[in-house]
Amino acid sequence: MAKKTLSKAYEPQISEGKWYQYWVDHDFFHAEDKSDKKPFSIVIPPPNVTGILHMGHALNNSLQDITIRAKRMQGYNTLWMPGTDHAGIATQNVVEQELAKEGLTRFDLGREKFVERVWQWRTKYGGVIINQLKRLGSSCDWQRERFTMDEGLSKAVREVFVRLYNANLIYQGDYIVNWCPRCHTAISDLEVEYKEEGGFLWNIRYPYKDGTGEIVVATTRPETMLGDTAVAVNPADARYKDVIGKDVILPLVNRVIPIIADDYVTMEFGSGAVKITPSSDPADFAMAERHNLEIVKIMDGNGAITAAGGVYEGQDRYECRKNVVEDLKAGGYLISVEPYSHNVGKCYRCKTDIEPLVSRQWFVKVQPLAKAATAAVVKGNTKIVPPMWEATYYEWMNNIRDWCISRQLWWGHRIPVWYCEGCGKVIVATHDPDHCPGCNGTKLRQDEDVLDTWFSSALWPFSTMGWPEQTEALKTFYPTSVLITAFDIIFFWVARMMMMGLYIMDDVPFKDVYIHALVRDEKGEKMSKSKGNSIDPLEIIDKFGADAFRFTLAALTAQGRDVRISEERIEGYKFFVNKIWNATKFSLMNLEDYAGGAVQANPSDESLPDRWIKSRLNKVIDDVTKGIDEYRYNDAAMSLYQFIWHELCDWYLELSKPVLYGKETPEKKLAAQHSLFVVLKSSLQLLHPFMPFVTEEIWQTLIDDGSSIMVSAFPKPEAQYEDEAAERQMAIVMEVITKIRNIRAEMGLPLAKKLKVVVSAPDEEMTSLIIACKRYILNLANVEKLAFGEVNEEAKNYATGVVGSIRLFVLLEEADVVGEKARLEKEMAKIDKELAVVSKKLENPSFMEKAAPDVIRKEEEKYRQFKEKYAALEEALKRFGITG
RNA sequence: AGGCACGUAGCUCAGGGGGAGAGCGCCAUCCUGACGCGGUGGAUGUCCAGGGUUCAAAUCCCUGCGUGCCUACCA
Numbered sequence: 001m002a003k004k005t006l007s008k009a010y011e012p013q014i015s016e017g018k019w020y021q022y023w024v025d026h027d028f029f030h031a032e033d034k035s036d037k038k039p040f041s042i043v044i045p046p047p048n049v050t051g052i053l054h055m056g057h058a059l060n061n062s063l064q065d066i067t068i069r070a071k072r073m074q075g076y077n078t079l080w081m082p083g084t085d086h087a088g089i090a091t092q093n094v095v096e097q098e099l100a101k102e103g104l105t106r107f108d109l110g111r112e113k114f115v116e117r118v119w120q121w122r123t124k125y126g127g128v129i130i131n132q133l134k135r136l137g138s139s140c141d142w143q144r145e146r147f148t149m150d151e152g153l154s155k156a157v158r159e160v161f162v163r164l165y166n167a168n169l170i171y172q173g174d175y176i177v178n179w180c181p182r183c184h185t186a187i188s189d190l191e192v193e194y195k196e197e198g199g200f201l202w203n204i205r206y207p208y209k210d211g212t213g214e215i216v217v218a219t220t221r222p223e224t225m226l227g228d229t230a231v232a233v234n235p236a237d238a239r240y241k242d243v244i245g246k247d248v249i250l251p252l253v254n255r256v257i258p259i260i261a262d263d264y265v266t267m268e269f270g271s272g273a274v275k276i277t278p279s280s281d282p283a284d285f286a287m288a289e290r291h292n293l294e295i296v297k298i299m300d301g302n303g304a305i306t307a308a309g310g311v312y313e314g315q316d317r318y319e320c321r322k323n324v325v326e327d328l329k330a331g332g333y334l335i336s337v338e339p340y341s342h343n344v345g346k347c348y349r350c351k352t353d354i355e356p357l358v359s360r361q362w363f364v365k366v367q368p369l370a371k372a373a374t375a376a377v378v379k380g381n382t383k384i385v386p387p388m389w390e391a392t393y394y395e396w397m398n399n400i401r402d403w404c405i406s407r408q409l410w411w412g413h414r415i416p417v418w419y420c421e422g423c424g425k426v427i428v429a430t431h432d433p434d435h436c437p438g439c440n441g442t443k444l445r446q447d448e449d450v451l452d453t454w455f456s457s458a459l460w461p462f463s464t465m466g467w468p469e470q471t472e473a474l475k476t477f478y479p480t481s482v483l484i485t486a487f488d489i490i491f492f493w494v495a496r497m498m499m500m501g502l503y504i505m506d507d508v509p510f511k512d513v514y515i516h517a518l519v520r521d522e523k524g525e526k527m528s529k530s531k532g533n534s535i536d537p538l539e540i541i542d543k544f545g546a547d548a549f550r551f552t553l554a555a556l557t558a559q560g561r562d563v564r565i566s567e568e569r570i571e572g573y574k575f576f577v578n579k580i581w582n583a584t585k586f587s588l589m590n591l592e593d594y595a596g597g598a599v600q601a602n603p604s605d606e607s608l609p610d611r612w613i614k615s616r617l618n619k620v621i622d623d624v625t626k627g628i629d630e631y632r633y634n635d636a637a638m639s640l641y642q643f644i645w646h647e648l649c650d651w652y653l654e655l656s657k658p659v660l661y662g663k664e665t666p667e668k669k670l671a672a673q674h675s676l677f678v679v680l681k682s683s684l685q686l687l688h689p690f691m692p693f694v695t696e697e698i699w700q701t702l703i704d705d706g707s708s709i710m711v712s713a714f715p716k717p718e719a720q721y722e723d724e725a726a727e728r729q730m731a732i733v734m735e736v737i738t739k740i741r742n743i744r745a746e747m748g749l750p751l752a753k754k755l756k757v758v759v760s761a762p763d764e765e766m767t768s769l770i771i772a773c774k775r776y777i778l779n780l781a782n783v784e785k786l787a788f789g790e791v792n793e794e795a796k797n798y799a800t801g802v803v804g805s806i807r808l809f810v811l812l813e814e815a816d817v818v819g820e821k822a823r824l825e826k827e828m829a830k831i832d833k834e835l836a837v838v839s840k841k842l843e844n845p846s847f848m849e850k851a852a853p854d855v856i857r858k859e860e861e862k863y864r865q866f867k868e869k870y871a872a873l874e875e876a877l878k879r880f881g882i883t884g
Numbered sequence: 885a886g887g888c889a890c891g892u893a894g895c896u897c898a899g900g901g902g903g904a905g906a907g908c909g910c911c912a913u914c915c916u917g918a919c920g921c922g923g924u925g926g927a928u929g930u931c932c933a934g935g936g937u938u939c940a941a942a943u944c945c946c947u948g949c950g951u952g953c954c955u956a957c958c959a
Contacts, residue, residue, distance in 0.1 A: 009921085194956090201959080219959060232959095266958045274959045283957035342959090391888070395955075487954085518953095555907090558898065561890085562952085569896075572907065575921040586918030634898075638906075653918080661917085738925090745925040751914050782916090834903065841902080846939035855902060855940090862903065
């Protein structure tokens with residue numbers, strides 16, 4: 001190799017942009033629709049166009065990129081499909097706020113102009129999060145980037161709507177829905193967040209019409225009484241047996257309403273009687289359906305009282321509450337008020353109190369779809385990892401309610417339904433009709449509503465690939481290999497993609513679903529801007545580099561757990577990046593005269609460390625490959641960390657220094673260089689999915705043949721590297737070295753002092769191993785003389801160490817009887833404890849009878865070794881005139 | 885109210901029926917020709933509590949306590 005060097009330290013700011021551009025320029029991210037390679041595909045959970053990258057995105061996309069980069073290197077035709085969703089409410093809100101600054105509302109612009117304005121906003125700001133994903137290193141196929149409002153995806157939306165409608169799986173009707181009075185739209189059940197709030201429980205008397213008394217009801221929302229159309233009691237409630245069917249007079253309104261019986265009513269709560277407001281409460285609405293009750297709509301889209309509310313008309317719901325309470329009090333109807341804590345639904349977008357409201361909306365009938373989606377997971381066509389989330393998925397699928405898909409917004413996919421003004425016919429079509437197929441009239445009016453954003457997101461796995469066209473991409477990449485996402489959108493997205501994929505494509509959208517953790521701060525709290533505890537991923541990248549950041553996320557992601565992240569932790573992995581950098585720098589210095597893989601070293605020139613490190617490499621390749629395949633990213637990351645830092649750097653490089661410095665034969669040096677090169681190169685490749693930038697930077701210097709690490713072949717375990725004997729022998733040598741270092745430290749011998757050591761090995765095999773590895777012991781334990789034999793029984797100036805059946809005697813400057821005695825006794829006490837545990841087992845007849853034979857053998861071997869070690873230490877102690 | 889998860893070294897967490905692990909921190913030590921963003925050595929644990937299953941439990945089961953999350957129409 002020619003003389004090559006790396007700069008003093010790795011500089012992420014310089015490398016990251018450079019190599020990302022290089023990859024893009026070389027089209028490495030691009031997947032071919034047709035290829036001989038096996039396909040591997042992932043669709044990105046599309047972030048909102050309004051979004052900016054947060055920790056959750058960073059984790060999610062790091063894991064996807066690790067998987068996709070590994071698979072790409074493993075020779076798959078890999079597609080990572082990127083894009084964003086149009087985020088109906090959020091985006092509309094953003095643009096409305098922008099307009100507000102100009103003193104305008106969307107109504108001033110009108111629908112068409114407003115939508116145009118949103119598109120302008122999207123063009124200008126919609127790419128922000130995409131660019132942030134690039135900063136992370138995401139290797140998405142950007143040529144295929146999609147947006148849920150794209151022409152193609154919009155076509156898919158219409159097509160699906162029409163199909164579902166024709167299959168009677170979409171219907172329109174007047175039902176109670178969650179209404180956000182601020183966003184002015186219906187939202188789905190999932191988009192309501194419940195928060196416990198302190199409120200009051202008002203107890204109100206409703207007099208019987210016949211004047212014979214009264215019934216008491218309790219409510220947390222007194223204003224809704226304006227819309228009451230019944231009072232309900234439990235049919236089994238003896239207290240009210242006789243009043244069922246009686247009428248009461250609704251106070252303030254003076255409407256006559258019946259007392260009905262329904263199982264829904266809890267006898268134990270309050271008075272056991274409950275007021276029924278079908279227009280303002282989902283449960284009451286359901287009861288109204290059961291009992292054919294009148295529905296009096298008392299609230300409008302602004303949360304204000306309608307004309308049906310009589311004198312309260314026009315009042316805001318909370319203003320009205322105050323007035324109603326006062327009037328009830330004045331009329332003598334209010335019995336009591338007690339503080340009461342209850343759940344209040346909030347709009348997940350703007351946190352405004354949700355108002356359950358009866359209105360005309362579109363719904364998807366989900367039961368039939370959910371059935372298939374459940375079955376697919378039961379059958380294992382889609383595997384959820386970790387399996388614990390299956391329960392959550394089933395639970396929701398089994399209790400699913402129809403999905404309200406219409407939104408009273410302007411930004412989104414307009415519902416493909418037209419009404420003929422002539423004959424009133426409802427036309428549902430994929431293409432805008434120009435005349436009514438019923439009466440031929442041309443006065444058609446399209447439905448004003450748009451679809452829930454999640455409706456288009458649910459189609460993402462196939463709409464992004466060109467459906468409804470039967471594209472090559474679909475044939476190659478659907479179903480996708482895996483969906484990687486966080487648990488908080490299992491219901492919103494995963495479940496709905498399953499339903500739509502199965503219905504439309506007749507196949508699951510993904511073979512695996514990997515559910516990862518949520519990122520929290522050091523204290524375990526969910527990060528949020530309002531709490532001020534959020535860490536900006538871009539700041540982290542600027543500060544520590546994308547590689548350190550990605551590696552941290554991977555290393556902390558244990559399956560199913562939360563990830564608590566702190567800068568301290570990231571810094572630790574930045575040090576790891578630095579370690580890799582310096583190990584390479586060292587390697588380059590010692591590979592100057594090495595011809596790469598061109599010259600094969602003679603196996604007989606390989607040292608024990610050479611054989612050992614390659615055998616270890618094999619294990620790490622296996623760990624990393626399996627770790628990524630099984631979504632145990634943390635195991636893969638930790639295995640690499642341990643191997644590179646503690647085995648490669650701490651041991652192998654140290655052991656190889658003399659050979660590399662030319663202190664042995666050129667043949668042996670070549671063998672060491674070869675091992676070093678192979679292990680370093682493979683390590684970089686294994687690291688690449690986790691740390692794409694630094695590994696490319698190093699590759700370009702180390703390999704320097706115009707190739708890129710990101711499309712190099714991912715390492716596979718090599719049979720010829722497998723060497724159990726080398727691993728076993730190295731373990732002994734390493735332990736001998738560690739033991740001598742340990743004695744040095746414990747006996748307070750200065751590090752600079754070269755030691756004299758006598759080794760007593762029990763047999764030929766051990767003796768020759770120690771002889772063969774003598775130079776390693778001399779170097780790494782700083783020993784100047786290593787002799788074989790025994791020490792004199794009276795010699796009190798030796799410290800004794802035992803490694804397996806090998807005994808080590810370290811010559812002390814002068815007899816340190818006290819220090820050595822203490823040291824030996826401490827170690828013996830430790831062994832004694834172990835020995836007690838083992839012998840207790842071996843003396844237990846039940847154990848000997850019932851335990852597995854290999855366990856018994858193992859325990860016996862343990863016993864033998866402890867005993868041997870103990871005896872050796874005891875003997876050493878005897879030299880000091882004391883017996884253990 | 886139900887469901888799920890978690891409780892392991894000072895901190896953050898892996899592991900998971902047969903010898904308690906990592907990173908950080910801590911203590912001591914070393915400026916050895918890649919790295920002080922480094923090297924070497926060390927200390928520390930009733931593996932939440934109680935019961936059960938088992939030859940063997942930190943690990944499996946039950947109960948309790950604590951923590952977090954999800955779901956839910958008791959007004």
